[in-house]
Amino acid sequence: MIASLLASVLAVGLPADEPAPSKLGLCVSCHGSDGRSRMPAAPHIGGQNEAYLVWALNQYREGRREGDVMNSIIGVLNRKDIEALARWYARQTWPAIVEGETAEAADASP
Ligand code: HEC
Numbered sequence: 001m002i003a004s005l006l007a008s009v010l011a012v013g014l015p016a017d018e019p020a021p022s023k024l025g026l027c028v029s030c031h032g033s034d035g036r037s038r039m040p041a042a043p044h045i046g047g048q049n050e051a052y053l054v055w056a057l058n059q060y061r062e063g064r065r066e067g068d069v070m071n072s073i074i075g076v077l078n079r080k081d082i083e084a085l086a087r088w089y090a091r092q093t094w095p096a097i098v099e100g101e102t103a104e105a106a107d108a109s110p
Contacts (some may be wrong), residue, residue, distance in 0.1 A: 018091075021084035023077060026097035030069070035089040047094030 024033060032038050035046020043052060059065035060074040061082070077085070 018088070019079065021088050023081045023085060024088065026073060026076070027085065030090070034095075035092040036095045044095055044097075045089045046092030048090060050086050051089035053089055054082060057082045057086065 020033065028031075028038075030037070030039050031043040031045050035044060035048070043085045057066070057074060058078070060067055060070045061077075063071065065071075074082075
């Protein structure tokens with residue numbers, strides 16, 4: 001139990017073998033650097049399929065999907081940024097979701 005908790009903390013806390021994308025800082029306040037949502041409206045994106053992430057980001061870029069903040073933030077990302085961010089988030093671990101638990105409560109639990 002402790003080992004598995006430790007493993008999940010390490011998986012989230014350690015940088016992956018590739019350096020973080022230069023634009024990652026634009027995303028962390030809402031999605032975290034691990035892709036675990038930091039606010040109720042923002043979806044978890046860590047561990048999501050890479051091709052899906054590229055597709056979703058391009059949807060915002062092309063105005064095919066409306067997501068307020070996402071439509072404005074996407075304006076500062078070029079294609080390489082989108083690919084790097086999608087690759088980064090796809091390599092993170094999808095968070096274990098506990099029914100009814102908020103992101104804040106999950107972060108606070110040991
Ligand atoms: C101010 C908060 C905020 C910031 C900063 C932010 N996002 Fe988002 N993101 C959201 C919200 C809210 C949504 C849901 C929007 C919608 O309804 O489509 C979203 C949706 C997404 C989705 C779609 C997920 C899905 O499941 O379809 C992706 C991918 C994404 N964001 C990536 C990013 C990346 C990459 C960055 C940094 C460049 C970023 N976001 C910065 C709030 C934010």
